[in-house]
Amino acid sequence: MTTHPLEELDQARLRDHLAAELQRGRERSRRLTDAVDDDDLVRQHSRLMSPLVWDLAHVGNQEELWLVRDVGGMRPLREDIDQLYDAFQHPRADRPQLPLLGPAEARGYVGEVRDKVLHVLESAPLEGRRLLDQGFAFGMIVQHEQQHDETMLATHQLRAGSPVLHADPPPAPTVRLQRPEVLVPGGRFTMGTSTEPWALDNERPAHEVDVAAFWLDTAPVTNGEYARFVDEGGYSQPQWWSSTGWAYRQEASLEAPLFWRRDGDRWMRRRFGVLEPVPADQPVVHVSFHEAQAYAAWAGKRLPTEAEWEKGARFDPDTGRSRRFPWGDADPTAEHANLGQRHLSPAPVGAYPLGASPLGVHQLMGDVWEWTSSGFSGYPGFTAFPYDEYSLVFFGGDYRVLRGGSFGTDAAACRGTFRNWDHPVRRQIFTGFRCARDAGPTDLG
């Protein structure tokens, strides 16, 4: 059986854990919003993103809706602003025009909500109702804030001007990967989860999936590898692109990953305000699904399906069981994966040998979100919980599923089963990929 750290906590310790997780997310939100002045907080840095001050108050508003009003049964603090911070009522591009709370007001509001929530947490039952079991509602809000912290980090990356965020560089590689690809054996494996306490509705339920044997890249595609595709004319050769991808490449005049620019015979990139040579050994980041797909075709490969990705990440051939994470069931630490904005870039390939899966696949969690070839839909037996707008309304759109989290994703919002999704043209998020290919009869012995 899979063991979950939360299951071992008694109610008092679970409350302490929830309070600490809420606090950790808030410190990050504060760092991301205190790093810039009020002008930068209210400005829209890209039409793809909200002003940072919207994200901040939206985090507080969701927390108020779920934890103060629903779980706590308390009176609303600011019912009047609910519609301003409802993501479904206002597309991101329109948000700067709304009568939003200003920076000081937004900070005051989220602080007031949090005080009430900590009070609710002292006495709320953490069982007896699905929303409360093992602190799910609190866990959902922790994840929500952390997800917006990643969104805010992406806004920072789009912001012009000098650097305001600082972090240690990622660790150097400690191993040289012996093989470029790993053979993932064919057969059934358990995908998704029915037991992970904070798993969201789209990760549920656990179900068996039959996956044919295939080869999966040992590591994400690096900048050095991707630069070869660019330099050998990949962006001017329609044969590698899908017809939709090629039309997008033409229309958006794509020539390289977002934030790359040519400088003589080398590539430079702008990263959180710093202009630097593109590091060859780090996973490529800021590529759309279409670019990932074109690269894979050029390399004679393809993108993995979502089920293939998860099998490569979680399946343990010795036990036949699916692990919570590639390395096992323990929560991520700094030795396992580049998560949690500890570093402000992906880490070089070979930097996280302790995070490898039983099959020997590296850096599945953290570094870069990985595009898969799969659309976003519900697993067999899916039920929307706690609301349709979390996942259900996105099923069947033109989205592609992304897996594994990035350097900007917190461990609380990332699991072996965690599913992210976005439009195939998006590249302002921290996205990369790895390739796969079918196994031939000779591979199978």
Ligand SMILES: [Fe+2]
């Ligand atoms: Fe949100």
